[in-house]
Amino acid sequence: MRDIGLVAFLTLLLALGFRRPFLFVLAYAYVDIVSPHRLSYYMLNSIPVSLICFLLAVGGWAVSDSKKDFHIAPRQWLLIILLIWAGYTTMTADLYSYALEKWDWVWKALLFAIFLPFTLRTKLRIESLLVFMVISAASIIIVGGIKTLGSGGGYGTLNLLIESNTGLYEGSTISTVAVAIIPLILYLGKYGTIFPPDKRVRLFCAALVFACLLIPIGTVARTGLICIAVLGALTLRATKKRMLYLTMMGIGGLIAIPLLPQSYTSRMNTIEGYQADTSASTRLAVWAWTWDYVKEHPFGGGFEAYRQNQLVIQMQQTSGTDSNSAITTSTSTDRARAYHSSYFEMLGEQGFPGFGLWILLHLSGLIAMEKLRRRFIKSTGDEEWISPLATALQNGQIVYMVGSLFVGIAFQPFVFMLLGVQIALVEYVRQKDKRATRHEMARQYGGSGPGVVVGAAG
Numbered sequence: 510m511r512d513i514g515l516v517a518f519l520t521l522l523l524a525l526g527f528r529r530p531f532l533f534v535l536a537y538a539y540v541d542i543v544s545p546h547r548l549s550y551y552m553l554n555s556i557p558v559s560l561i562c563f564l565l566a567v568g569g570w571a572v573s574d575s576k577k578d579f580h581i582a583p584r585q586w587l588l589i590i591l592l593i594w595a596g597y598t599t600m601t602a603d604l605y606s607y608a609l610e611k612w613d614w615v616w617k618a619l620l621f622a623i624f625l626p627f628t629l630r631t632k633l634r635i636e637s638l639l640v641f642m643v644i645s646a647a648s649i650i651i652v653g654g655i656k657t658l659g660s661g662g663g664y665g666t667l668n669l670l671i672e673s674n675t676g677l678y679e680g681s682t683i684s685t686v687a688v689a690i691i692p693l694i695l696y697l698g699k700y701g702t703i704f705p706p707d708k709r710v711r712l713f714c715a716a717l718v719f720a721c722l723l724i725p726i727g728t729v730a731r732t733g734l735i736c737i738a739v740l741g742a743l744t745l746r747a748t749k750k751r752m753l754y755l756t757m758m759g760i761g762g763l764i765a766i767p768l769l770p771q772s773y774t775s776r777m778n779t780i781e782g783y784q785a786d787t788s789a790s791t792r793l794a795v796w797a798w799t800w801d802y803v804k805e806h807p808f809g810g811g812f813e814a815y816r817q818n819q820l821v822i823q824m825q826q827t828s829g830t831d832s833n834s835a836i837t838t839s840t841s842t843d844r845a846r847a848y849h850s851s852y853f854e855m856l857g858e859q860g861f862p863g864f865g866l867w868i869l870l871h872l873s874g875l876i877a878m879e880k881l882r883r884r885f886i887k888s889t890g891d892e893e894w895i896s897p898l899a900t901a902l903q904n905g906q907i908v909y910m911v912g913s914l915f916v917g918i919a920f921q922p923f924v925f926m927l928l929g930v931q932i933a934l935v936e937y938v939r940q941k942d943k944r945a946t947r948h949e950m951a952r953q954y955g956g957s958g959p960g961v962v963v964g965a966a967g
Contacts, residue, residue: 802818
């Protein structure tokens with residue numbers, strides 16, 4: 510039955526796409542996030558669904574969309590350069606066969622992020638993609654939230670639709686993404702037009718936010734707890750009654766702590782005693798190895814270069830009381846341990862050039878959203894939505910940047926879609942300003958056509 514439902518939905522969506530080609534873009538976003546071909550038992554798992562949707566999306570844009578004012582934004586150029594650089598490091602990778610496996614999906618994520626702003630020319634299209642992204646992620650998050658309420662979850666045991674440890678089905682990854690999309694959920698619940706914010710929409714948004722907060726508990730991901738704290742601090746910036754907000758947060762925390770499962774509280778306690786935690790000690794050892802490696806290989810080792818590492822892990826265990834304690838040091842070895850950090854992932858795989866491009870891509874996005882947030886913060890009417898959306902995109906990106914300190918998701922496709930939306934929003938405002946300038950010049954010089962503007966300029 511699940512196969513039939515997936516095939517029916519995807520078939521209907523693609524059929525509608527032949528009447529409204531932009532729906533092909535939404536179909537690709539859905540396929541990339543949910544991976545229905547992996548959920549299918551036999552009807553979709555042998556079909557290149559992702560490639561078909563991508564080709565339809567590009568073909569639909571090429572045939573039906575206007576190419577007037579076609580423009581490649583500066584951050585799209587950064588993505589193009591990063592794509593080329595990642596291709597180069599793949600060709601020269603230390604572990605070529607492993608690198609090809611990762612390159613097989615990374616280039617699609619980068620290429621779609623480059624292509625996406627060309628299609629998001631209107632507010633409706635921007636919102637449509639955000640709705641599809643949120644609802645697609647929600648199909649995973651809601652299942653995880655329900656299972657967490659039912660069983661409490663567990664580290665590495667929470668089954669999110671399928672038994673998988675890749676993409677958004679990996680615990681730390683979905684925990685980071687779930688918290689990062691909360692600002693977008695709140696934005697759609699207040700400013701959405703596809704689903705006007707009535708009581709039903711607001712109730713659904715509130716329930717979905719609750720499910721997002723449950724995901725870090727169900728997956729027992731320490732990264733999720735840090736992301737929730739960061740989002741709470743970011744939300745404080747836009748809150749007028751800050752003391753009330755802090756008080757409510759404190760009360761909510763006090764109420765929630767006794768209700769949390771023992772597996773979650775036990776794992777969160779290891780954040781403080783990281784030297785005695787195997788996972789944390791291993792990460793520190795991997796990061797030290799990566800830094801030493803990139804100093805000798807400044808251009809990186811290509812995808813999956815971490816598989817070469819050989820680690821010496823030192824741990825300290827404290828026993829006894831505060832006044833009479835003893836520290837026991839133990840040493841172990843390990844090898845081929847993943848980076849567990851997007852920053853070290855970029856350094857180890859793409860070297861200093863790739864890391865610089867990646868950081869510049871994200872920092873320029875944060876700055877661009879801050880400019881839009883400040884510029885339109887007091888706007889009303891048809892510009893009222895711009896500042897809240899810029900704020901939501903910025904907050905989500907900050908949550909991701911903090912969460913990715915501890916998770917190797919530098920090339921997570923969902924995040925690159927968010928970057929594509931950021932670029933599209935900046936370009937939407939640029940085109941809006943351009944039209945306003947043309948209109949003002951036409952009004953000033955008593956005409957309305959481009960010839961009047963040219964004549965006036967000459």
